[in-house]
Amino acid sequence: MIEIPRPVGLKNAYDVVVIGAGPAGSRCAKLIADRGLSVAVFEKRAEIGSPKRCAEGIGVKALQRMGYNGNERFVAQYIDGFYLYAPNGKEFVMDYGSPQGCVVERKVFDKFLAYDAAKAGAKVFTKIEVVDLLKDNGAISGVVIKYGEDVFEVKARVVVSAEGIEGKMARKAGIDNTNKLINVDSGYQYEMANLKLKDANKLYFYLGNEIAPRGYIWIFPKGDHVANVGIGIGGGAGVKRKAKEYLDSWIENHPEIFADASVIEENAGGIPVGGLLKDMVRDGFVVIGDAAHTVNPIHGGGMDEGTRAGEIAAEVICECLNREDVSHDALAKFNELWWKERGEKLRRIEKLRQVIERMSDDDLNFLADELTVQDIIDFAGGKNLRKLAKILLRRPKLIKLATILR
Ligand SMILES: Cc1cc2nc3c(=O)[nH]c(=O)nc-3n(C[C@H](O)[C@H](O)[C@H](O)COP(=O)(O)OP(=O)(O)OC[C@H]3O[C@@H](n4cnc5c(N)ncnc54)[C@H](O)[C@@H]3O)c2cc1C
Numbered sequence: 001m002i003e004i005p006r007p008v009g010l011k012n013a014y015d016v017v018v019i020g021a022g023p024a025g026s027r028c029a030k031l032i033a034d035r036g037l038s039v040a041v042f043e044k045r046a047e048i049g050s051p052k053r054c055a056e057g058i059g060v061k062a063l064q065r066m067g068y069n070g071n072e073r074f075v076a077q078y079i080d081g082f083y084l085y086a087p088n089g090k091e092f093v094m095d096y097g098s099p100q101g102c103v104v105e106r107k108v109f110d111k112f113l114a115y116d117a118a119k120a121g122a123k124v125f126t127k128i129e130v131v132d133l134l135k136d137n138g139a140i141s142g143v144v145i146k147y148g149e150d151v152f153e154v155k156a157r158v159v160v161s162a163e164g165i166e167g168k169m170a171r172k173a174g175i176d177n178t179n180k181l182i183n184v185d186s187g188y189q190y191e192m193a194n195l196k197l198k199d200a201n202k203l204y205f206y207l208g209n210e211i212a213p214r215g216y217i218w219i220f221p222k223g224d225h226v227a228n229v230g231i232g233i234g235g236g237a238g239v240k241r242k243a244k245e246y247l248d249s250w251i252e253n254h255p256e257i258f259a260d261a262s263v264i265e266e267n268a269g270g271i272p273v274g275g276l277l278k279d280m281v282r283d284g285f286v287v288i289g290d291a292a293h294t295v296n297p298i299h300g301g302g303m304d305e306g307t308r309a310g311e312i313a314a315e316v317i318c319e320c321l322n323r324e325d326v327s328h329d330a331l332a333k334f335n336e337l338w339w340k341e342r343g344e345k346l347r348r349i350e351k352l353r354q355v356i357e358r359m360s361d362d363d364l365n366f367l368a369d370e371l372t373v374q375d376i377i378d379f380a381g382g383k384n385l386r387k388l389a390k391i392l393l394r395r396p397k398l399i400k401l402a403t404i405l406r
Contacts, residue, residue: 011040016029017039019130021117021124031315032314039123041117058303076222085206127147181236188242191222281331351385359401363397386405
């Protein structure tokens with residue numbers, strides 16, 4: 001009998017198997033390995049972090065929470081504020097005076113998270129796809145992996161789905177993470193060089209239904225003449241063209257920035273900007289990150305949220321493994337903790353998104369005249385939405401929208 005070669009270092013069983021080495025999966029794996037448990041991470045891509053599907057912006061606080069000080073080589077650019085433009089061109093400027101965020105190289109950042117997981121003792125595998133789940137009396141008890149043309153079974157006491165927006169294994173575990181079209185933004189992006197930016201330390205956001213229906217266009221600098229230039233637009237009514245077509249038109253209309261620019265990379269991806277899951281666990285199974293739609297619904301940032309979900313999940317999984325109870329009810333503590341810390345806030349932000357997406361450009365301009373830049377920051381963080389409701393009540397045709405914010 002010919003023995004099929006196994007992936008180097010693969011064991012038959014682990015305490016935890018993590019599906020996907022994106023930010024959520026690697027962060028979760030690291031913290032579980034830190035506690036001395038055995039963890040395998042399976043990533044189907046040949047290179048972790050590549051190709052990127054991200055504008056690569058993240059807050060300094062989030063990096064600090066993960067133990068980074070901002071001097072790591074994944075940092076492409078420090079960010080000390082932003083410019084935001086209403087449809088009529090009204091400019092909002094926020095200058096924090098010191099770096100509050102950065103634009104990272106996802107191809108390096110995701111690897112750093114995977115390095116950290118490996119250093120803590122997790123075993124990370126690339127080019128291995130999880131194609132099915134093992135079940136024992138209805139409980140998830142491991143995964144089926146595909147390595148080249150061969151398949152192997154790997155047992156696990158808990159399986160974590162950190163598969164990103166695809167989330168197929170979560171569905172196989174019985175968690176319905178199919179999302180409504182309205183809750184999924186289409187993203188399209190170029191990394192461009194030789195652009196002319198007035199300030200390379202700030203992010204740029206451009207709003208308007210004509211340029212980006214129910215979304216926005218962004219420029220996230222990665223140096224003084226390099227930037228991610230992208231668009232996220234909402235699914236559903238009002239969208240007449242593809243995301244790329246909207247973005248191309250806008251770039252053509254801004255020769256002052258792009259006349260001499262070149263495209264260095266092109267990428268696209270879906271962003272789950274809503275549809276939070278009440279129950280993210282099953283017997284022996286937890287879903288985190290984009291696979292559980294834990295993205296900020298107003299700006300589409302998911303690295304901070306995904307890694308935080310990974311941290312909370314790691315804590316609960318370790319506790320459950322120590323107590324030798326990985327039933328749905330025991331793992332449900334993850335639902336409780338995550339909803340308390342993140343979910344309620346994200347739900348408020350989702351309502352804000354539902355309000356903004358129903359506004360015409362004229363309504364958005366009206367709003368821009370009533371708001372300060374601090375209001376915009378508060379609203380995007382799910383704070384002080386009562387103020388927004390009060391402003392909406394001043395315009396008869398927006399009164400109905402104010403009720404969404406209740
Ligand atoms: C255009 C665009 C711009 C964005 N901009 C930003 C931004 O500026 N800032 C920000 O914070 N967020 C941004 N996001 C969102 C951000 O990219 C995601 O929220 C984040 O990557 C989610 O992390 P994750 O670990 O949950 O999933 P992912 O990063 O998607 O990782 C999932 C991993 O699982 C792997 N995988 C999937 N299925 C399997 C399987 N069956 N077996 C093995 N491996 C599997 C995938 O290959 C992938 O590597 C943007 C998204 C898009 C599309």
